[in-house]
Amino acid sequence: MNAEADVVPEDLRYTTEHEWVRLEDGRARVGITKFAADRLSDIVYVELPEVGREVRFLEPFGVIESVKAASDLYSPLTGRVVAVNERLRNEPELVTQDPYGEGWMILIEPTDPSELDRLLDAAAYRRHIGEV
């Protein structure tokens, strides 16, 4: 079970709820980790916020429905949603197929980038999922 190292990219930050965030020119792209996507596996729907909505640090911004359960999605940062991945409306399986790429969920303009320091780095997240 030590394949986790391969699926926790070093350059991202993570929440304990299994969201990842990647900074891109001052904006933050958000998705869920491969670990979480594998756990959910049969994702049938991803409910995402509208562009322009405010999201808050570690508060829900959407819901992911799998065949067996619904899970809230938590925002890793406070800010405004500037883009959502519209493809997920019809292709929710992208989350499982490519969690760190085509399966991204929202793009945020953060209001307090220092919140990043309160998230897990790759090593800490790897430890976290080792204990889950």
Place this chain on the structure above:
Amino acid sequence: MRDGRLARTPLYAHHLRLEARMMAFAGWEMPLQYQGILAEHRAVRTSCGVFDISHLSEFWVRGPRALEDLDRLLANDPRRLVDGQALYTPMCNEAGGMVDDLLVLRFSEDRFLVVGNAARREADLAWLRTHAASEVVDATEELALLAVQGPASEAVLRPLVKVDLSGLPRHRFVPETAVAGVPATVSRTGYTGEDGFEVFCPWDRAAPVWEALRRAGAVPCGLGARDTLRLEAGYLLYGQDVDEHTTPLEAGLGWTVKLQDRRFIGSEALREQVRTGVRRRLRGLVLEGHTIARRGCPILRDGAPAGAVTSGTWGPWVERSLALGYLLPEHAEPGTPVTVKVRDRPVPAEVVALPFYRRAAQRAQ
């Protein structure tokens, strides 16, 4: 579950080898899924899947009074059975509540096999032993059970059995045959809404049967797909949709309750319920959009409480959000618009008649 440990079927090692995601279910360590619920669901609707359901409880009821005993224990009428025929039936308590729902196979007038839910093993055994004079033997860990389900299931089994299954009607079984050389009982029954068979074989010889079925093209399927399939087909799950406090009449199982000229445990209570009417009815619900209702979600009609959801899922084949739930009779008419509250959000839904899915061609009836 004994000693707090989870029980394992004889196919446990095979599930691990196939990298199944295992889960605890009713005291057993069972495969939830192999490649994924949606793919497995699709395999059963379009070709053939095989499920390890060896966790289900099995009891022999034997002796000269077997039929008489079952006639007093079952809501459906076992006297209608001939040798080699199976019957779906509730087993009720005095109040008409369901002790379990069962499949009863008649081998002969003095030998029946009773198949119940895994979670009800102890309860069923106690109930049967209390109310039957016959010998009741717990065969749960003597008989493995594999469900071969899907439109291609007959074709998959054909090269593995010597008997001709093509003429075997639904709910009939071949008591003594062999599957892949292993002694087996093969019954044309299932819980998926498809044509299919259930194969009973000795516990310690299940592995070669499983392997032969896989080689013949049956896709291994877990309990996840079993649940989405049964829900689309409108089948109930004991402990979720029905229990000791629900009667078969409330659960839409009136067709299994044979009251005429019969007395069985619970028959008086059920007769009374027929006279006075049920207080609630189990119905199907189709929800708008993709939100999935979960067990316990309130159902509202014009803002007022109308019932609650007992099961909900995404229907992978019908591609709708589906649920079962109990409704007050005045709101249970198919076509009634209701609202299901999911995580405090109202989702529009419609009451529908079950099943949600019915296979197009009934090849064997």
